[in-house]
Every structure is written in structure tokens, then in C-alpha cells.
């Protein structure tokens with residue numbers, strides 16, 4: 001049988017990985033897929049750069065639309081990234097009856113509803129395993145492997161760049177900016193790295209997992225997003241002393257009031273496996289009512305790990321493209337007409353426990369005032385740690401750090417208490433608040 005013909009729009013870090021792995025493992029992939037899979041066209045604005053990657057083994061074009069217009073191309077792989085052009089190209093490819101594979105989580109988290117609807121109407125597949133946690137087959141696991149379950153929550157380290165930064169800051173005492181540059185050099189970071197460090201990339205991925213886990217539409221605009229730029233190295237150190245690690249987590253949880261959808265730094269008990277996921281590695285914990293807790297671990301970024309997921313999608317499409325579209329696995333795991341109307345919970349209604357760090361004047365009565373405000377707000381305290389003055393400011397320092405771990409309360413109640421504490425004249429700097437997750 002004639003090989004399936006693939007065109008890559010945007011051959012860069014991931015695209016070159018796809019090209020190389022497909023070449024290297026072509027025989028084995030063919031035995032799995034039932035027929036060969038060949039990249040016959042690639043596009044990149046700079047044709048010479050693309051030619052340097054593929055030689056004469058594929059046709060190189062500057063105009064991505066030339067690939068979509070080619071009737072011989074069966075599958076279009078979108079690896080340009082971004083929202084605007086990528087959206088146009090994906091919709092044009094669908095309209096031309098091509099199946100689409102993309103690693104573009106930003107695109108699907110924001111425009112997924114429109115794109116999946118267009119694909120459904122046209123009877124083509126849009127596959128996106130690479131868009132969440134790179135090489136980890138988490139989409140497959142959530143959509144197919146765990147299909148018997150009522151999924152209760154999903155929590156993950158789903159941004160390699162930020163996990164790399166946090167690990168290197170903790171282990172080597174390196175500066176944030178230095179480690180970010182290294183993550184960019186290694187090909188982990190997004191074209192705009194603020195997406196990584198501000199939590200946006202993780203929120204894109206979480207939005208997709210949430211939709212698949214709970215059968216709700218993709219709703220990136222409802223996600224609570226907080227990155228790691230405000231984290232201080234002293235919080236990483238204090239967390240360690242208290243038996244926790246700080247990780248940027250994406251958490252989505254089903255509650256009777258609605259679905260939680262939030263990305264923020266979190267204290268995780270150091271004894272949890274996920275707390276020990278280091279460097280650019282990703283990990284996702286999924287809690288299902290039947291299966292219990294499951295954990296998925298692997299490389300969430302980089303050329304060949306991400307290519308691994310893109311190629312898995314190419315094989316799936318090769319196996320399934322002749323199947324009746326109604327018999328295929330739905331894009332978001334649930335049938336499009338059976339999505340739930342569960343609402344995303346406003347962040348103020350989310351219940352968690354907290355780590356608070358207050359830089360206060362080192363004088364009698366300060367701690368009592370602060371804990372009194374928490375008690376008045378009905379927020380109970382789990383532990384209090386006061387750093388000795390010489391640990392933060394040397395002998396005779398007039399400031400000290402008070403660290404408080406609280407029990408559960410709503411975010412809105414904590415916000416009100418924080419505003420009161422912040423207004424105290426003895427609180428000398430903005431209070432650090434980090435949410436705490438037991439993940440058990």
C-alpha cells in the first residue's frame with residue numbers, strides 16, 4: 001500500500017525531531033501502522049534552513065499553504081505555534097479534508113471548540129498528544145485508558161521550563177534569569193518564554209486535560225493562572241525545612257460546586273513521587289474512582305520526546321483514517337453532543353491550605369496580632385515557624401520572617417485575611433502566599 005503522506009508546517013525543534021525519528025524508525029513504525037508514513041513536504045519561512053534539516057528527502061517550501069493545497073498530502077502537522085496563522089492553517093487544512101496533528105496547546109486551549117467542531121463536521125481527525133506533557137501519552141491515557149472512570153482530579157507538573165528553573169535554583173543556587181536562558185538554549189521554552197514562567201503554557205495544557213477528564217468544553221479564559229516569577233529562593237528553602245517542595249502545578253478537580261481549573265506554585269509534601277520530579281521532566285497524577293491514583297512521568301519538552309507524541313498521533317490516524325468517523329475516539333473523549341455543563345469554579349471559591357511568609361518587625365506581640373487576625377477569620381493554623389533574626393539579617397536585625405501553614409479555607413476568606421495582615425504597620429513587605437496541596 002502507498003505510504004501515508006505527511007506535510008509539516010514549521011520545521012523547527014519539534015518538526016526536525018519528527019522528521020528524524022520517522023526516518024530512523026520507519027520500518028518498525030510501518031509494522032505498527034500497517035503502512036509506511038512519509039514526510040514528503042515541509043515548510044519553513046527560511047527554505048535554506050529547512051533544506052539543511054531534510055536534504056533532498058522532502059520537498060521544502062516557504063509557503064505553508066502549498067502543503068495544504070497538495071492533494072497528495074493526507075496529514076498536515078502544524079508545528080508553527082501561536083494563535084493566528086496556526087489557526088488559519090489548521091482550519092484551512094480541515095476544510096481541505098486533511099487530518100491534522102498539532103503540538104500547539106495555545107491554539108487548542110483558546111480555539112479548540114471551533115477547531116474540533118470544524119473537524120467533526122468534516123469527518124477528519126485533529127490529534128494533539130504532543131500538546132500536553134510532550135512525550136508522555138497522557139491524552140491517550142485520559143481519553144482511552146481511563147475511560148471507565150469518573151475522574152476526580154488531575155494534577156501535574158506540565159511545564160518543563162519552570163520545573164527546570166525551580167530545580168536548578170534549589171540544587172545549584174543559580175539565578176532565575178541564568179536558568180531560563182539555559183532552558184531556551186535546550187529548546188524547552190516557548191517562543192515567548194513569559195508563557196512558561198507566568199504559568200500560561202501550563203494553563204493551556206491543563207485546560208485540555210480538564211476538558212478530556214470531565215467532558216467540559218475547553219475554557220482557557222476561566223483558568224486561574226499564576227507563574228513562578230514572584231517566588232523567592234527563601235521560600236524554596238523554608239518549604240524544604242518544613243518537609244515540602246515547591247512545584248508549579250496545574251490542578252483540575254471536580255467538586256459538587258464546579259470544576260477547579262488552576263495553575264500556581266504549590267507546596268507538595270517532599271515524600272510524594274511528584275515532588276521529586278526534577279529538571280525538565282513532567283509528571284501527571286490522575287485520580288479515578290475505579291483505578292485510584294495513577295502517575296505518568298516523562299519528558300514534557302524537547303525535540304525527540306515531543307516528536308514521539310506527534311508520531312504516535314500519525315500512527316493512530318494511519319490506522320483509523322478509513323474508519324467511520326462516528327466510530328473514532330471523540331476529540332475530547334466525550335461525544336460532542338454529550339458534554340457536561342459543569343461550570344468552572346471562581347478562584348475565590350476554591351478551598352486549599354496555605355503557606356504564608358510575612359516579613360515583620362522583630363518586636364513583641366507581632367506574631368500574636370497576625371495569628372489573632374487569622375483566628376478572627378476562622379482560619380486555623382497548622383504550624384508556625386519563626387526564623388531567627390540572624391538567619392535573615394545578621395546579629396541585631398530588626399526584621400524577621402514568620403512562616404505560617406494553615407488548614408483549609410476558601411481563597412476569598414484567605415484574601416480578606418491577607419489584606420488585613422498586609423495593612424499592619426509591623427508587616428514590612430508584601431506577604432508571600434503559596435497554596436499547599438497534599439495530593440493524596
Ligand SMILES: NC(=O)C1=CN([C@@H]2O[C@H](COP(=O)(O)OP(=O)(O)OC[C@H]3O[C@@H](n4cnc5c(N)ncnc54)[C@H](O)[C@@H]3O)[C@@H](O)[C@H]2O)C=CC1
Nearest residue numbers: 010011012013014043044045079080081103104301302306
Ligand atoms: N519545543 C518543545 O519542547 C515543545 C513544543 N511544543 C509546541 O510545538 C510547536 C512548535 O514548537 P517548536 O518546534 O519548539 O518551535 P520552533 O520555533 O523551533 O519551530 C517553529 C518553526 O516554524 C517556522 N515558521 C514560523 N512561521 C512560519 C510560517 N509562516 N511558515 C512556515 N514555517 C514557519 C519557524 O521558522 C520555526 O522553524 C509550538 O506550538 C510549541 O508550543 C509542544 C511541546 C513541546
Ligand SMILES: N[C@@H](CC=O)C(=O)O
Nearest residue numbers: 159160161188190301
Ligand atoms: N515550553 C514547554 C514546552 C512543552 O510543551 C515546556 O517548557 O514545557
Ligand code: NA
Nearest residue numbers: 129132134136
Ligand atoms: Na503528551
